[in-house]
Amino acid sequence: MEKITARTNDKIKYAVRLGESASLRKEAGEFFLEGARLCFDAAQTGVEIKQAFFTAKALWKYEDYVGDIIAKSGICYEISAEVSQKLSGTENSQGVFCICSMKTPPEGDGIDPCGKYIALENLQDPSNLGAICRSAEAIGLDGLIVSGGCDIYNPKALRAAMGSSLRMNMISVENLADFISQANNKGMLTLASVPRNTATDIRTVEMSGGVICCVGNEGSGLTQQVIEKCKKQVVIPMNGRAESFNASAAAAILAWELKR
């Protein structure tokens, strides 16, 4: 295994930039992953691992995970503790990192007209995005639709998702309003989640067929275009002076109701 000890090594600089820059990720079709378990999950899930980096300590400390990662990786490097520190976004790094190819989009639109989906528009907080992936997988949704600024390959989003975003059916769309129109044409029920108690109580919505429920930005909610395309506006009824739920709490409850 080739060794890298210089923090200024080009491969290391590229990996750091890949973690930092959404536009570089998009351009290269690659993303950066940190953590023994997450990299192992990527290997298990069939994500293409182009390069893997391990500290000497990680090679024995996480040997249960490392073997699979090495087996699936194009090239592996041993890195010094200093290089690991440069790559890491956390205080106590495990010293395991990968550069992976983004998953190829599903054939067609990736939507089963009888399935249950949450669609996220312009979520701001990557930790919310990751937590919603985790809930969506655990609840057993058929996929997660992401649009606008929702970058599932952001390192914080990947960490919060705990591998679920690598395993789930993730559908990335350019224009959510257009996508909702197409779903309407397929006979799916499309719901816009809004924080207004005058909208339809989510508990009273008939969920037997295919459903897409849209959740918007933490501060500004869904765009008017998306709300107008959806067949129904729904609300999680609220008490007290609370103005809304945290986006990941709202998405968890909505996903839970979709699958009730």
Added chain:
Amino acid sequence: MEKITARTNDKIKYAVRLGESASLRKEAGEFFLEGARLCFDAAQTGVEIKQAFFTAKALWKYEDYVGDIIAKSGICYEISAEVSQKLSGTENSQGVFCICSMKTPPEGDGIDPCGKYIALENLQDPSNLGAICRSAEAIGLDGLIVSGGCDIYNPKALRAAMGSSLRMNMISVENLADFISQANNKGMLTLASVPRNTATDIRTVEMSGGVICCVGNEGSGLTQQVIEKCKKQVVIPMNGRAESFNASAAAAILAWELKR
């Protein structure tokens, strides 16, 4: 209004320490609050505001909020932009800060034997704690029980709670296992949330009477002592390879089921 322009002013140093130190908060019985809306919520909710700090800009920019804060404050100070920056935990500070007294604990144990409660044990992430307060208020729980390392007066927790922790019935307990025993003696149903699909499906639990549902630490879950005291172990059934929900997503779904 007295002006403070020195970052080394003793009042400012004390306010910063109050934001940073849980032990100082506990010792002083005071906490530090940042943000025009949050400080306004505190004033509206009847929280005792001992000192308030405003930048000159904030005094006109947030005049809708500031009036109430000033009316309810013991002493008010105008602070310079530099002092505001020193006090602030955010990038774009609004320049509004308060030092408040912690709420006095409710008479007795604060529990209605017919009410619905979530109890949190040793939550690690203050943002999770705050998000759960927000969900608990929105869903209309009768209160939130916090034990162990759950510090609702942590600035990140206060921010994520968006005022809900100041309005809600918050019950702080030293020993959650003992508290659960007392609740059992009152005839309440006590539930331990565990990430095991062999536990009772939360959807099948009869919720007509008083219920306390316990949620544990993000990494290690509930302590064995609490699990043993609870009458029933419950689970949000999980699909796929997800190992658990994010704590705030789990608490949102559990609170939602308590009030179904």
